[in-house]
Amino acid sequence: MISNEVARVAPFYHRTWQRVPDETKRDIYTTIYQYFDLVSFEDTSEWPGVQLGIQAECQRSYSARKSKYKSHYDTYEDVETAKNNPPDDFASEPERWIEIIDRLYQDPRYINQCEKNRQNRTKLRYTSYHGTQSYAQKRHMRLPGHTNPIEGFKSSHWKEDTGWVNETASLDHEKILAEARRMERDVGDLSPNDQIECMKNALGERRGHIKGVGHVVRKPTPEVSSGRQLTPREYWQQNVGNVIEENIAKRVEEQVQRNEQEFHRRVEEQVQRQVNQQLAQLQEEMRQQFNQQLEKITSTFKRKEQVINRQFRLLPGNRGDSSGRRDYRGDSSGSRDGSGSRDGSGDDEDDG
Numbered sequence: 001m002i003s004n005e006v007a008r009v010a011p012f013y014h015r016t017w018q019r020v021p022d023e024t025k026r027d028i029y030t031t032i033y034q035y036f037d038l039v040s041f042e043d044t045s046e047w048p049g050v051q052l053g054i055q056a057e058c059q060r061s062y063s064a065r066k067s068k069y070k071s072h073y074d075t076y077e078d079v080e081t082a083k084n085n086p087p088d089d090f091a092s093e094p095e096r097w098i099e100i101i102d103r104l105y106q107d108p109r110y111i112n113q114c115e116k117n118r119q120n121r122t123k124l125r126y127t128s129y130h131g132t133q134s135y136a137q138k139r140h141m142r143l144p145g146h147t148n149p150i151e152g153f154k155s156s157h158w159k160e161d162t163g164w165v166n167e168t169a170s171l172d173h174e175k176i177l178a179e180a181r182r183m184e185r186d187v188g189d190l191s192p193n194d195q196i197e198c199m200k201n202a203l204g205e206r207r208g209h210i211k212g213v214g215h216v217v218r219k220p221t222p223e224v225s226s227g228r229q230l231t232p233r234e235y236w237q238q239n240v241g242n243v244i245e246e247n248i249a250k251r252v253e254e255q256v257q258r259n260e261q262e263f264h265r266r267v268e269e270q271v272q273r274q275v276n277q278q279l280a281q282l283q284e285e286m287r288q289q290f291n292q293q294l295e296k297i298t299s300t301f302k303r304k305e306q307v308i309n310r311q312f313r314l315l316p317g318n319r320g321d322s323s324g325r326r327d328y329r330g331d332s333s334g335s336r337d338g339s340g341s342r343d344g345s346g347d348d349e350d351d352g
Helices: 002-009 022-035 047-074 079-083 094-105 108-122 135-141 149-157 167-187 192-203 222-226 232-313
Strands: none
Touching: 002 022, 002 047, 022 047, 047 094, 079 094, 094 108, 149 167, 149 192, 167 192
């Protein structure tokens, strides 16, 4: 995070991080305060170490990105082409890239210093893969392949896919192994001090600096080596780094919980929408089926009614009278008995 913030706000035309304006550094601090709980350290004895750690990380990021941008610049043969092809970090702000070229890469003093550095690098017997961390720092942190100087030399000058950086490094490694075998015959297993002595005998010493070991004190002991004062970067990694990791883990956990809640909410909404759609579809299907059944029943009823009416009109006695009723006539003095005859001698008369 600090590296990205340095890349976002820092002007990279300064020679070193110390020359970056304080206003820019305060902007970076403001962002760090937003992400990490640094207030709890301010009134403690650890606060100076925290500040040194932040400064060391900013300085490392500034230096690493400057080297990256310079390598990008060197890939182009002329200045104008380089200006028209900024790195990805400046794709949205090409004017920052042009400013670096004009104020730093085209500075005669900077060009002269780069040439001197290039000449000095040609004097190196071989390069190293140990990166920005020193040999002593890697041994102190007990990184894989750097628990002792002998194996640390191989880890810093040999890779599985490419092998040794050059033939000279391979020959020096053979010298180290030969010296280690000789000392093991004399003293047995090599102690940390014996390993440093082995590196010194095999590669030599120059003003308190041993190749493959780094700067050493006179007659170092395990107590002195393990009890040395931590560098600001080491202090940051071992103390503040734990707090940062806890804050990051807490933020990640909170984000995961929010994501889960949002996921469940969306799932519930989706399920509810599907249920509503299916329910509406079912209601529409039932309505259509009901209407169809009602139409069938109504049609059947009408057909039956028509059949009944036709059959009723065809009944005897209803053929001449559409009303289907019979009319009986007789005199006012007579009455009809149960046999269908009137009182008197006459026959029945049917007006029907």
